[in-house]
Amino acid sequence: MSEKLDALVLGGTGFLGLNLIEALQAGGHRVVCSRRRSSNTIFARRLKVPLVQATLEDEGSLVEAMRGRETVFVFAGHYPRYSVDTERQVANAVAGLERALHAAERAKVAKVVYLGSVVSVARPANGRPARESDGVAAVPEGSTYFAVKVAMEAAAERAKAAGQDVRILCPTGCMGRYDYKVGTGFFVLGMASRKLDFFVDGDINIVDAQDVARASIATATLERAPDSRLIVAGHNVRVAELLERMSQRYGVPMPARQLSAEEGYALAESEERRCLESGRGRPRLTREMVDVVVHGQFVDDSKTREVLGTSPVGLLQTLDEAREWYGQNGYLKADDVA
Ligand SMILES: NC(=O)c1ccc[n+]([C@@H]2O[C@H](COP(=O)([O-])OP(=O)(O)OC[C@H]3O[C@@H](n4cnc5c(N)ncnc54)[C@H](OP(=O)(O)O)[C@@H]3O)[C@@H](O)[C@H]2O)c1
Numbered sequence: 434m435s436e437k438l439d440a441l442v443l444g445g446t447g448f449l450g451l452n453l454i455e456a457l458q459a460g461g462h463r464v465v466c467s468r469r470r471s472s473n474t475i476f477a478r479r480l481k482v483p484l485v486q487a488t489l490e491d492e493g494s495l496v497e498a499m500r501g502r503e504t505v506f507v508f509a510g511h512y513p514r515y516s517v518d519t520e521r522q523v524a525n526a527v528a529g530l531e532r533a534l535h536a537a538e539r540a541k542v543a544k545v546v547y548l549g550s551v552v553s554v555a556r557p558a559n560g561r562p563a564r565e566s567d568g569v570a571a572v573p574e575g576s577t578y579f580a581v582k583v584a585m586e587a588a589a590e591r592a593k594a595a596g597q598d599v600r601i602l603c604p605t606g607c608m609g610r611y612d613y614k615v616g617t618g619f620f621v622l623g624m625a626s627r628k629l630d631f632f633v634d635g636d637i638n639i640v641d642a643q644d645v646a647r648a649s650i651a652t653a654t655l656e657r658a659p660d661s662r663l664i665v666a667g668h669n670v671r672v673a674e675l676l677e678r679m680s681q682r683y684g685v686p687m688p689a690r691q692l693s694a695e696e697g698y699a700l701a702e703s704e705e706r707r708c709l710e711s712g713r714g715r716p717r718l719t720r721e722m723v724d725v726v727v728h729g730q731f732v733d734d735s736k737t738r739e740v741l742g743t744s745p746v747g748l749l750q751t752l753d754e755a756r757e758w759y760g761q762n763g764y765l766k767a768d769d770v771a
Pocket residue numbers: 443444445446447448449450468469471472473487488489490508509510511512529548549550551604605606607608614616617
């Protein structure tokens with residue numbers, strides 16, 4: 434694994450992109466980060482990574498940003514935070530990814546690593562942990578996030594089938610540093626600040642964002658594209674068990690209420706409506722979060738471990754680092770991380 438990459442991280446200003454840039458820099462690879470005009474570049478600037486403007490809406494900007502790079506990591510993508518207007522959101526997401534893949538061909542990029550999501554992996558009928566070969570997930574009724582991710586992966590598979598070197602990774606729920614928009618870090622932040630007063634239980638898998646970065650680099654340095662998508666996973670855990678681990682480790686109480694799936698959906702719907710109608714605030718719970726838990730599943734990542742030679746860090750290390758990062762960056766009070 435001594436090959437040095439010359440890479441563009443499309444979506445490098447986001448949570449997983451920042452973790453990837455840090456890992457690429459630590460490994461001595463050359464890396465450039467894309468940004469949009471509106472991007473928050475505070476963390477990218479701290480990493481002193483060169484920035485280049487590109488948006489998925491403008492293929493010309495993508496070609497310019499990719500020119501001269503041999504590897505492009507596609508970590509950007511339409512990320513629906515609200516479950517509204519699914520058809521339009523899916524069409525936008527697919528069009529954006531297709532532009533990126535087309536731009537990579539025009540710029541003569543040798544390989545593309547596309548970061549999808551484990552939500553596109555079907556649930557096996559017999560209840561065993563899901564594997565790459567389990568087919569494409571059925572989209573739960575009304576789930577924009579699942580619909581977007583399944584359609585994007587299909588677009589990446591089409592490009593691959595047409596001969597482009599596209600390497601597809603499907604990470605599970607990611608936690609770690611730089612989750613500044615607060616995705617899966619919601620659990621850590623909510624528990625550490627003692628503000629999480631409810632949860633919906635279900636099977637999930639939590640992977641460290643740095644493990645996703647390491648797996649992405651390992652995938653890019655493989656001589657040939659793997660024969661299938663690869664699941665990038667950490668630890669299979671029930672939500673209740675995850676919260677219990679944090680409760681014990683940080684000496685904080687468990688959330689007062691466990692919501693049923695129906696109660697979770699009802700709360701998410703009213704929270705999304707409140708924020709959309711007022712144009713203010715963040716939902717305490719989103720439809721995406723409930724979908725990911727209710728339709729979540731345990732996974733078997735043995736193929737990835739074998740193909741990439743990677744293994745995940747411990748769950749407590751991931752939780753501790755995420756909590757510490759939120760403490761250092763003003764999301765938590767000093768008392769919350771003491
Ligand atoms: N976080 C997780 O737990 C998780 C789990 C599984 C899969 N994934 C997938 O991994 C990918 C990255 O996730 P993330 O958590 O890092 O998301 P994120 O923090 O929202 O970052 C997304 C990145 O993509 C960029 N981007 C979005 N739309 C763009 C557009 N139209 N043109 C150019 N750039 C655009 C964003 O730019 P701005 O900074 O300007 O917004 C940002 O740099 C997503 O596709 C997500 O679905 C994430």
